[in-house]
Amino acid sequence: MNVYDGRPAVETGRFEREIRTYDLLDKLGISYQRTDHEPADHMEACYRIDSILNVEICKNLFLCNRQKTAFYLLMMPGRKAFRTKELSAQIHSSRLCFAEPEYLLRYLDTEPGAVSVMGLMNDRGNDVRLLIDEDVLKNEFIGCHPCVSTSSLKLKTKDLTERFLPATGHPFQTVQLKGKEE
Numbered sequence: 001m002n003v004y005d006g007r008p009a010v011e012t013g014r015f016e017r018e019i020r021t022y023d024l025l026d027k028l029g030i031s032y033q034r035t036d037h038e039p040a041d042h043m044e045a046c047y048r049i050d051s052i053l054n055v056e057i058c059k060n061l062f063l064c065n066r067q068k069t070a071f072y073l074l075m076m077p078g079r080k081a082f083r084t085k086e087l088s089a090q091i092h093s094s095r096l097c098f099a100e101p102e103y104l105l106r107y108l109d110t111e112p113g114a115v116s117v118m119g120l121m122n123d124r125g126n127d128v129r130l131l132i133d134e135d136v137l138k139n140e141f142i143g144c145h146p147c148v149s150t151s152s153l154k155l156k157t158k159d160l161t162e163r164f165l166p167a168t169g170h171p172f173q174t175v176q177l178k179g180k181e182e
Contacts, residue, residue, distance in 0.1 A: 001035045001052045008034070014148075017109050021118045021146035025155070028163050032155040034146070041113025041149045046078055050143065053154040057143035058136055060115040062108070062128075063087075064099040071099055071107060074175075075117055075142075076133040081179035090175050091131065114149040117160065120168045122147075130165070130172040137161070137174060 007022035008014065025032055035053055040046050046057035061074040061082060070093060076082065084096050101112050107128050108119030120128065136142060142157050155164075165172060 001037050001049070003053060004034050006032065006034065008036070017122070017147040018151065020121065024121050024167070025164070028159075028167055030155055030159045030163055032153045034151055034153050036151050039113065039149045040145075040152065046143075046152070049152045050078070053143055053152060055141045055143035055154040056139065057145075057152060058117070060117065060144065062099045062104050062115050063096045064103065065093050066095040066097065068099070068103070071103060071128045072096070072131055073108070073115070073117065073120065073128050074131045074133070075136050076177055076179075077135050080133065080135065080177060083177070083179050086177055086179065087131070087175060091129075091173065108147070110145075110147045111149075114145045114147055116145040116147055117142075117164075118144055118147050118153075120165070120170045123168070123170070126169055128170070130170050131175050132172050133177045134174050135177075 011019055040049055050056050056078055058075045059078045063072040063074060088094050088096050104110060107123050109122035110119045139157055141154050142160055143152055143154050146153055
């Protein structure tokens with residue numbers, strides 16, 4: 001795998017949602033590095049990409065309450081275990097579960113395995129609440145998918161929190177997950 005600065009030179013054959021991600025990052029003046037790869041739709045595949053981009057790809061979980069009336073995107077370190085009870089208490093929402101793919105497509109315009117904070121650009125109604133584990137915010141860079149699982153990005157955490165998220169109209173809540181490393 002090679003690492004490139006910015007968007008692909010040839011965009012033929014790429015999904016529109018991926019190109020929209022690059023368009024917004026470029027419009028906001030956010031620099032990023034990119035690598036293209038086989039589908040990385042689970043954390044084990046992302047661990048291999050970590051070393052290529054020299055960044056930890058975030059684990060992104062798309063969650064909802066039992067009634068499917070509240071939706072959450074949780075960004076956490078890839079190697080940290082997720083404990084539902086631990087998060088539920090902090091956000092005052094019991095019975096969290098993984099949201100079905102139809103909601104992921106509806107709100108973030110992406111599919112399982114490609115869940116990413118970049119998808120918030122597609123949540124025009126601000127229906128998804130962003131939760132970021134404090135350990136993610138301690139890193140200078142974050143790694144994520146550009147709404148597809150065949151590319152990964154590395155960008156400054158500060159650019160995400162101070163430029164990208166305000167442009168999408170999504171504030172975030174910092175959470176503290178104690179889950180042991182997997």
